[in-house]
Amino acid sequence: MTIPRQRYRDQLAIIFDRILGEQSAALDAARDAVATALGTDHLVYVAGSGHSHLIAEEAFYRAGGIAAAQAILDPDLMLHLGAERSTLLERETGRAERVLADYPVEAGDVVFIASNSGRNAYPIEMALACKARGATTIALTSLRHARAITSRHDSGKLLYQVTDLVLDNGGEYGDAALSVGNDIRMGPTSTIAGVFILNAVLAEAVDQLSHNGVDVDVYQSANMQGAEAAAEEMIRRWQSRIRGL
Template sequence: MSALSYWQTVQATSTAIADTQSEVIRQAAQAIAGSIERGGVLHVFGSGHSHMIAEDVFYRAGGLACVDAMLEFPLMELNVGRSTEMERLHGYAEVLVSGYRLEAGEVAVVVSNSGINAVPIEVAQACKRKGLTVVAIVSKRHSESVSSRHRDGLKLADVADLVIDNCGVPGDAALATAGASPVRFGPTSTLTGILIMQMIVAEVVSLLDSLGAKPPMFQSANGPGAEGNADLMRAYQSRVRYFPKA
């Protein structure tokens, strides 16, 4: 049964992440927690389907209020076809980051399954020039199996301070049909990218709590405690794009 096979594959990949990436996830969380304790925010960027990893930790119940999701319509799959071309465009990242307030000492997580296209690489470079710590989430196996599209031959893993492997297979599709001409299916990078980001957030919350700092967490708008969300939005609205006026 393909549905069960996919579940088993995702489970095995998630276990591999826990077994092999926990230390670097902890290191990323330590940098983020330190930044938040000093008043900083966490920036998260991804293009194509990777934008969903940024969106998942942005403005949600049980999530940090100090997340700046760097969501750009031309790079989302809402812009079908052109988004693939846009993420390969050299120079676009400089325009993109100019719309965000990036402060030295903060952390930017850049997500790219392949880690070979110009925009995520140059977003990482721009963040490093501004003094941010850059954490990359990539598929190491995929990235190592393909050539860079960056004009200097760089890959995202070459630029980042910390690299977290989503443990995915080259091409992302983890399953294949039987027969002489198999069709590959079952991508895992979105699920594992979201898992990694939520593992990071969980560790950040635990670290802040251990330091005696109250983590700035949103509560569900449909449950008790939601009245505090407006205060958090006011506290971060000068730093986080797309927040409505509170």
């Protein structure tokens, strides 16, 4: 039997290949939505709670990432203020609307909502609220997991059932894809796959716009030699529109 690191790598490779092989239409639609938003001076938002907030942070102020990306972050739903507490709060009705009071999502924007299960109130209500504001909503979720569970939201619906587009992260039910020891499940894949999907879609959108003669602000690492001034200038250009810079 191969060692766990090799099996983990192999499982991730299978997931990546399935994402590319089975979701071409969805990936194309997401790319086109992002390209349209960026080409018309709108923003790309990314929301998540618990470990899914890592995907939102990945898009924000990122070397090799677009400047027009805004992470929607609620500290109470992140892990550093209490992991168990965050799990309970993401089930709370009404929180998404309160969080959105600080983020001017509007028609023409694109909002990615990351949630592996997509069953809790926060991601579902985030999608519904952003959709009501006229934004294009995109779920980053595990369809295998979602189709094995019931919703915790009053609507009875899951995240993938309320968004405009759905991108499946290809994960196992329960997320842990690797069997170790006496059938202990480890090796989650949702964050790795979600980051891959998000960065691939953003890169393709920028590539499409570039070939059409449209320039998009993309951060380069401020830790490259001589890159500090360019990074600072880009921050100054976007500070009035992007929260947290």
